[in-house]
Amino acid sequence: MGRWKPDTSGRLERAAIELYLENGFARTTVPQITERAGVTTRTFFRHFADKRDVLFVGHDELRERVAKTIAAAPPAWSATKAAASGLNIAAAALQSSQDEARDRRSLITATPELRERELIMFAAVAGTISEALIARGVEDRAARAVAEAMVAAFRVAFEYWGEHTERELPQLVDEALDSLKEAFAAVGD
Amino acid sequence: MGRWKPDTSGRLERAAIELYLENGFARTTVPQITERAGVTTRTFFRHFADKRDVLFVGHDELRERVAKTIAAAPPAWSATKAAASGLNIAAAALQSSQDEARDRRSLITATPELRERELIMFAAVAGTISEALIARGVEDRAARAVAEAMVAAFRVAFEYWGEHTERELPQLVDEALDSLKEAFAAVGD
Numbered sequence: 001m002g003r004w005k006p007d008t009s010g011r012l013e014r015a016a017i018e019l020y021l022e023n024g025f026a027r028t029t030v031p032q033i034t035e036r037a038g039v040t041t042r043t044f045f046r047h048f049a050d051k052r053d054v055l056f057v058g059h060d061e062l063r064e065r066v067a068k069t070i071a072a073a074p075p076a077w078s079a080t081k082a083a084a085s086g087l088n089i090a091a092a093a094l095q096s097s098q099d100e101a102r103d104r105r106s107l108i109t110a111t112p113e114l115r116e117r118e119l120i121m122f123a124a125v126a127g128t129i130s131e132a133l134i135a136r137g138v139e140d141r142a143a144r145a146v147a148e149a150m151v152a153a154f155r156v157a158f159e160y161w162g163e164h165t166e167r168e169l170p171q172l173v174d175e176a177l178d179s180l181k182e183a184f185a186a187v188g189d
Numbered sequence: 190m191g192r193w194k195p196d197t198s199g200r201l202e203r204a205a206i207e208l209y210l211e212n213g214f215a216r217t218t219v220p221q222i223t224e225r226a227g228v229t230t231r232t233f234f235r236h237f238a239d240k241r242d243v244l245f246v247g248h249d250e251l252r253e254r255v256a257k258t259i260a261a262a263p264p265a266w267s268a269t270k271a272a273a274s275g276l277n278i279a280a281a282a283l284q285s286s287q288d289e290a291r292d293r294r295s296l297i298t299a300t301p302e303l304r305e306r307e308l309i310m311f312a313a314v315a316g317t318i319s320e321a322l323i324a325r326g327v328e329d330r331a332a333r334a335v336a337e338a339m340v341a342a343f344r345v346a347f348e349y350w351g352e353h354t355e356r357e358l359p360q361l362v363d364e365a366l367d368s369l370k371e372a373f374a375a376v377g378d
Contacts, residue, residue, distance in 0.1 A: 078375035119308045126341075142368040145345045149369055152315075152337030160330055179331040180338050180369075181376040186267035187366045 009047045009057065011037045016054040017103050025051075025111045052117050055104050059121055063128050066090050070132035079138045083129050083150045084177060090125075091154070091170040098165075105162035126151040153177050198236045198246065200226045205243040206292050214240075214300045241306050244293050248310055251279050252317050259321035268327045272318050272339045273366060279314075279343070280359040283350075287358075294351035315340040342366050 015037035019028040030051055034044050048054050066086035073082040094101045108114040130147035134140060153176035161169045204225035208217040219240055223233050237243050255275035262271040283290045297303040319336035323329060342365035350358045 078372070078378065080372050080376050081378065084376070116305060116309060119312055120305060123308055139368075141345055141349055141365065142372065144348075145342050145365045145368050146372045148341030148345060149338035149373070152341050153334050156330055156333045156337060159333075176330065176334045177373075177376045179328075179334050181373045183267070183269050183331065183335045184338070184366070184370045184373040187269050187273070187370040189267065189270065 008037075008039060008043060012039065012044060012047055013054055013057055016051065017100070017107070020055075020107050021103060025107060025114065052114060055107060055114060056117060056121055059125075062090055062093055063125055065093075066125065067128050067132045070129065071135060073136075075136070079133050079136070079143065079146045080150065080177070082136060083133060083146060084173075086129060086132065087150060087154050087173055088170055091157075091173045094158070094161075095169045098169075102162055102165065105158070109159075109162065122151055122155055125154075149180060150177070153180055197226075197228060197232060201228065201233060201236055202243055202246055205240065206289070206296065209244075209296050210292060214296060214303065241303060244296060244303060245306060245310055248314075251282055252314055254282075255279050255314065256317050256321045259318065260324060262325075264325070268322050268325070268332065268335050269339065269366070271325060272322060272335060273362075275318060275321065276339060276343050276362055277359055280346075280362045283347070284358045287354075291351055291354065294347070298348075298351065311340055311344055314343075338369060339366070342369055 012033060016028070016033045019032055019036060028051065030041055030044050033051070033054075034041050037044075048057065066089055069089045070082050070086040073085050077085070108118050126144075126147045129150065130144045133143035133147060138146070154173055157169060157172035157176040161167055161172050164172075201222060205217070205222045208221055208225060212221075217240065219230055219233050222240070222243075223230050226233075237246065255278055258278045259271050259275040262274050266274070297307050315333075315336045318339065319333045322332035322336060327335070343362055346358060346361035346365040350356055350361050353361075
């Protein structure tokens with residue numbers, strides 16, 4: 001622990017994750033979080049909608065970076081290559097803060113209501129990637145299928161990474177995409 | 190409307206869907222549903238956990254049929270072919286009760302809390318397919334990636350089908366799988 005971020009939002013996030021890990025998500029209250037972070041409850045709710053929200057902060061920003069990366073990919077790139085360039089940004093960002101990301105992951109895995117929130121978050125990521133692909137001229141349905149499938153590959157890699165600290169997330173994402181390439185080559189045979 | 194099913198569960202389901210379509214999901218109460226179906230509230234809760242649950246009845250059974258179909262597929266079939274055989278069963282079942290399935294779909298699309306429940310249901314389907322593939326000897330991570338990606342393709346087809354009454358769901362699922370085959374062929378290029 002003790003990886004303080006200087007800003008209020010980061011302090012609240014660390015305090016919350018520490019308490020969730022120490023006492024469990026269900027038994028942790030917002031006043032406990034704000035006491036540890038040294039801020040008021042009102043401050044908490046200026047930054048987060050609820051105590052679930054703390055674990056998903058940063059995802060909206062990351063999602064925007066993914067969208068921008070896909071938009072900036074060379075026009076000649078395939079849908080999967082453009083989408084993969086976006087996912088690689090996300091994978092690299094998570095890898096660079098791997099201890100925090102893994103702490104969050106283990107909390108989410110252990111808590112059904114957080115797993116639901118994570119599903120919704122991943123659905124939003126797929127929606128963002130799909131829109132970015134459509135903007136690149138990919139046909140609507142193909143864009144949605146590719147976006148959902150790529151995010152599915154990312155999730156599988158992400159879950160595996162949570163339990164295999166020796167592995168690097170970007171590499172695991174590539175492996176998941178390769179396994180889909182191999183598997184889908186057999187469609188229609 | 191008026192497509193009564195003879196059994197109590199089916200009567201409750203039809204009554205609920207009629208009321209949800211007439212008055213909206215949020216404004217419909219369980220007593221209104223049981224009054225229309227001519228049963229007691231206690232009977233409702235013998236069949237369903239809550240009023241969301243009504244719209245997802247039958248999915249557990251369909252999920253079991255998908256799993257059995259995959260288990261029964263010839264050992265020589267590829268992971269995608271085995272999984273597709275399972276999804277085709279689900280697509281055919283939904284196609285055969287298309288009016289009801291589309292009513293449910295439009296209700297779910299219009300209601301955020303139902304969309305969340307649908308995400309959880311699809312995640313459960315992916316989990317079931319993944320287990321069925323692992324039982325066939327497919328490597329763990331590949332099985333999960335393929336299962337999630339195939340369910341993603343199914344969802345895209347399913348959503349499109351909800352708005353395109355002239356199309357058949359099994360055909361749309363095949364098209365979505367073909368689009369993934371084509372897209373993923375470019376991975377790593």
